[in-house]
Amino acid sequence: MELGLQDKVVIITGAASGIGRASLRAFAAEGARVLAVDINAAQLAAAVEELPAARVKAHAADVTDADQVQTMVAHAVASFGRLDVMFSNAGGAIPTPTEQQGLADYRRIMALNLDAVYYAVHAALPVMLAQGSGCFLSTSSGAGMNAATGLAVYGAAKAGVISLMRSIATEYGGRGIRANTIAPGPMDTPPVRAWLGTFDDGLARFARQVPSGRLGTGEDIARAAVFLASDAAEFINGAAVPVDGAVHARLASPQID
Numbered sequence: 121m122e123l124g125l126q127d128k129v130v131i132i133t134g135a136a137s138g139i140g141r142a143s144l145r146a147f148a149a150e151g152a153r154v155l156a157v158d159i160n161a162a163q164l165a166a167a168v169e170e171l172p173a174a175r176v177k178a179h180a181a182d183v184t185d186a187d188q189v190q191t192m193v194a195h196a197v198a199s200f201g202r203l204d205v206m207f208s209n210a211g212g213a214i215p216t217p218t219e220q221q222g223l224a225d226y227r228r229i230m231a232l233n234l235d236a237v238y239y240a241v242h243a244a245l246p247v248m249l250a251q252g253s254g255c256f257l258s259t260s261s262g263a264g265m266n267a268a269t270g271l272a273v274y275g276a277a278k279a280g281v282i283s284l285m286r287s288i289a290t291e292y293g294g295r296g297i298r299a300n301t302i303a304p305g306p307m308d309t310p311p312v313r314a315w316l317g318t319f320d321d322g323l324a325r326f327a328r329q330v331p332s333g334r335l336g337t338g339e340d341i342a343r344a345a346v347f348l349a350s351d352a353a354e355f356i357n358g359a360a361v362p363v364d365g366a367v368h369a370r371l372a373s374p375q376i377d
């Protein structure tokens with residue numbers, strides 16, 4: 121299948137680690153030109169170093185700062201001449217029982233997981249409308265589709281991302297714009313590994329709850345991202361796609377230990 125990503129210009133946020141880093145490799149392998157964005161400049165440099173310098177550029181930025189997001193989009197356009205895919209992937213949770221969640225953490229979680237996605241829409245939409253084409257892709261979460269203990273604020277932010285992408289798809293689908301969301305399930309990425317380490321047998325217990333029998337990988341999500349951003353997905357618009365080994369499809373059952 122021809123994906124049509126050769127030479128497409130893609131911004132990926134959170135590109136230094138986990139899902140973003142796997143996506144950076146996957147888009148580069150398809151011949152896309154990528155502005156790789158992360159707040160962690162050193163880790164970002166290491167991620168970009170292994171990829172062709174003419175096609176992949178590092179851009180250190182804090183996506184919770186609207187001015188830095190404007191500069192990020194301007195840098196992609198100045199470097200590569202256009203912007204085809206805005207992949208807002210940077211994000212993260214602060215798992216906390218809701219009654220203990222402070223307001224400062226509430227604001228931090230919203231800023232990273234929802235405000236930043238809107239800032240990217242605000243900055244990139246005029247560029248894409250002028251081109252008559254463009255694709256927004258955002259990493260939501262299973263916690264944005266269903267509820268998870270200790271993730272009330274994160275889940276609200278990630279549900280907001282799904283709603284925002286649907287609105288963009290609906291409002292601008294007739295002007296060549298697509299906007300979709302990926303909702304990863306339980307993932308084997310650095311922050312989750314660290315969190316699972318705080319529970320007895322956390323990794324194995326978590327994996328047993330996934331019908332497909334394992335945690336997801338960055339590559340699982342990256343393959344979905346590449347497809348959704350590609351011309352092969354031109355009629356997929358406003359979708360929230362779970363990539364979670366069927367976690368979203370499972371009902372509670374006494375047969376699950």
Ligand SMILES: NC(=O)c1ccc[n+]([C@@H]2O[C@H](COP(=O)([O-])OP(=O)(O)OC[C@H]3O[C@@H](n4cnc5c(N)ncnc54)[C@H](O)[C@@H]3O)[C@@H](O)[C@H]2O)c1
Binds near residue numbers: 135138184309310
């Ligand atoms: N890991 C999971 O289980 C899981 C599940 C569902 C959804 N997600 C979502 O997937 C996305 C990627 O998560 P991951 O697991 O790959 O995490 P990760 O921590 O491995 O990668 C996140 C990257 O985002 C960067 N980042 C953080 N704050 C930033 C900021 N203000 N500006 C720019 N970059 C910033 C970090 O430096 C890091 O490199 C996030 O949106 C997360 O919420 C993850």
